[in-house]
Amino acid sequence: MTDSYSLPHLQRHRSLMIAWVSLLLAVIVYCTGLGSDHLATNGDELLYAQISHLTAETGQLLPLQSLDEKARNTKPPLLFWQGIISTGWGTNWSLARLRAPNALYTLLTAGLLVMIGFRRTHNPVLGISAALFFLSFFSTYRYGRVFLTSAPETFWLFAPLALLLLHRKPEFPEGIFWPWFCGGMIGIGLLYKSFALVVPVVLTMALWQLRARGWQALPFLKRDAWRLAMTLASALLLFSLWFWLDPNPLLVLQDFVWKENAGKFNTGGESYLLNLLWGQSSLWRIVVAYPLNAGLLALLTVALFWDAWKRKLHLSLLEIFLWIWMLVLAAFFCIPNQRDERYLLPAMPALALLLAIRLAHLPHWIATVTIAASGIIMIGLVGLGLLLQHSVGLGTLYPVWVILPIVVGLAVVVIGMFNKDLTRPLLPSSVLMVYLGYLLFALPLDHGPGLFSGEGIESVIGCEVSVPSNFNAREESYGFLLPGASVKPYEHWKSPPAEAQFLVVSLPLDHAAPSGIILGKRLNMIDRFNAAETRDILMGNITHHLFHWDWLIQTH
Template identity: 40%
Template sequence: MSEVSTPEQNHSGSVSASVLDVPDSRMSRATGVGVLLLALLTFLYGLGSLHILGNGDEMVYAQITRATAASGHWLPLASDMPDMVNTKPPLLFWQGILSTDWGHQWTLFSLRWPSLIWTFLTALLVGLVAWQATRQNLTASLLAASLYLGFLSTYRYGRPFLTNPPETFWVFLCFFVMLTWRPWSFSSRFIFPTVIGSIAGIALLTKSFAQLLPIGVALAWWHLYECRWNWRTFLFQRAPSLAWTAVLALGIFSLWFVLDPDPVAIWKEFVVSENIGKMSTAHSSYVEAMLWGRTSIWGLCLGWFLNAGLLAFPLLGTMVRAWQHRSEATEEEKFLWILAISFFLVFCIPTQRSGRYLLEVMPAIAVLMVIHWRRLLPQAFLTTLIASGVISTAVAWISLALARETSGDIFGWCHWPILIGSIALPVVALFDRLNWARYAVPSTLCVYLSLSSFAGIFDGPLGRFSPAAIATAANRVVWVPENFRAAAELERMLLPGARVRGYNTALSHTGPENMSAGDLVLLVLPLREAALNEAIGSRIELASRHSREQLFEMAQGRVWEHLFCRQWLLPAPSIEMVPP
């Protein structure tokens, strides 16, 4: 995609090139296809890993899916945790039930592969919108799809068993339909409002009825802009169609209440606790929570760049260039900015603000970045290349150190070539200044690939219990310390046949009070701790959820103390003999 990468400057020194000027050559198309194939490889590699880059909610959803499948019924949803049953609408759990064949194929890969399908379908929509927004430029279309797949948020939330992949697809599909069939989609009184309402209803069933608010605000703003801010036209011609769309979407969502035998539980657990509860705050006032703290609106602003990850500076450059060239913005660009701003403004309202709430509009951000891609300064891409090289080098250093620590060939044959390629690509790019942009997305994808390859060693013998330990744990209760809800669910993959139960990590050196003498317990100790004579088995684990102090100490070089640990499988009575 070299034709997309080099900015052209006018005599005054300002960047004036636009993606609309890009020659759509065969070479650039072939390069774009190659980057997409690299993205596919990156997203597939380690998809069934125990340590996929994701979110702790995945195990909560997996636990609900497993319990519901075991019940033999689609509804009501079931859970081992009484207070975590109706935490989300049923579509995600039904997806998991089908992909695992009602729990008979209970693997992480079986749970996750549908997420990959949703993510790449969204990337397809991104490419199609970019194709339309850039006068059918296929090179720009391929770049937009690869940019979306290169976002950290897409890689982190677009692979695990989470609500985000299907939700993002269905939400963005609403606006894709409106843009693709414009102006008929805006002037339609029934057909398109019905189509959009149906799509939005499915989107609500994947996440929450609350999603209707940002969708509705964005659609209303689009209609207002389309009718040139004529409020009379909007109120008498457009508003009734929007109202029908909202009613239909809510009607589809309400099927959950109709089909579930216990709608009162849904109201209490999902509507009141899960959704209305997000308006509560630990601060003394709502305004204070909005302006200060981790969940302030400033934190939400930062969410755009955290979602972009290594492409944060190109995103910042896009915002600057979009403002500078706002008078030249096309209709498609204006609609996409309205979409992004609408979601941001709506999600400033709840007190629990998070960059995850912006995931649904990251596809629009990818298209906007393509529109201004050739206007960006080379320094924006230089930050991506330097950061990619630094991270890949750090992964290589930790890999070498871990190999020495374990005194064995623990990495697969492909790990070192992946690391060499991940380091070499940004280094080579530094000597090709005119084409830095060409290397930005591939370098980012290579970082993800190197991280996944490194985490893959914990899927092998190093990170698993021995067959003898698995046989010993079969049909016995195994107590697992949890630093997040349902975190023990992962141990079911490691100890098939065991009756896994979680307990608070604060009791990790004493065990839960209701533990019996015949039970087993997992104890987590530092990697370099001496072996326990009473242990049935052990495995090396990547530590998670580090405190600020631990992250600071790791930055000072104390990596081994906090990044790795060892899980010991012990008979319950033995835990009292282990010194704290």
């Protein structure tokens, strides 16, 4: 494992400096723009924000409130409580306040990887490299800093495993305290996501203990089984607090246990075996989940899998433990009828650590291709920004200083591609520069023309505003943009309600302003398209569908 880092002193020092600078870049990427309406996210985020807001308005933490009965008790309460606390019971309602704790969770998970790497090698490069790979994964970038369960779930489920990995052999320390402590951490993770996740975590711990004891069952049963049982019990006891504290525990049982969890086994009258082998949620979605979650690092992830297969009889002890966690989680989520690559996010820190361990042994050309792909995407973002500026027709949308990080990013790509000694050290930073490039591209969408402004905005405070919605609780985004207004959704493909006094109408840039008194407008980027719109975009009609003016109007 350590032969990857037996470099000459000067080269090792240079790699360490690049690693620290890249880590600083990662912190900037993950902590900047948290209030953006155009962050890479998942459609459930605004639904969770809505549940937090409605629950906060009651002045009680339970029961959870939702406008849609189908979304009632859709997740355990801890994420919603986190949102209530971070926004001061909704008095400081903003996307940035909702998202900031999750960005911190992701950085703490990266910190665990730094600790493991340093503890194992007494060299910070391995741990920092693992942290950088984790922060470079597209799944971490997309789900790890928005108001979803992914970031806290990943931290709390990986934390007890990380504590065990800090030992030479991942064995439970002696005493009765540690099983309860580990179970408590797992229980917090369950209160973010689901009680079912206790199974793969405890099973992984059991396999680790068995492997540490040379696969001898008798010593395992005598010395470890009771500790694992206590860990399992303490995790489930902590999760059960939801049932004890909620005034309607039967609704929790009905909505969360039977509908949300047991419902994932519902085949809808179709064959379970057929759905397992074929379809949108088939077994193959789990098979390709790790490369998909890795994003630009997908090729490197495939190479890692092939490398591990070739060396399957010669893996180090640390590698074996990490692969056990990844494979157990993947196998566990093959069982339900609903399968999704997001379910494997808690194992992405393990994948990052494996990539850091084996990076020097993976093909150099894959790292070069990945860096080149990062450069192509950066250039594409520059082109898209120029296209946006030309289409809007408002003059210069971007400040002059934006040129500097773009030049730096492209320089990183060129150096990484043509200097073989720096290709691998610069690999994570090239991916992170793509994420920074998207942040810069979205500047006019999140500031200036991307915000409603003007005196007319004040006239909707305390009033109901009808806004277009193309997904679950999408109207909540307008609640952040029009503070003090009460937003009411209407289907985006339908005409606005005739009785509405105030409404938002979203139209392509080349359409005339709607009739009525114009109170304000904002530049918006659309993130969902139907099949016809997608085909038209692929034919080159990009700006017509991608960018809209949102007009805030008063009809009467």
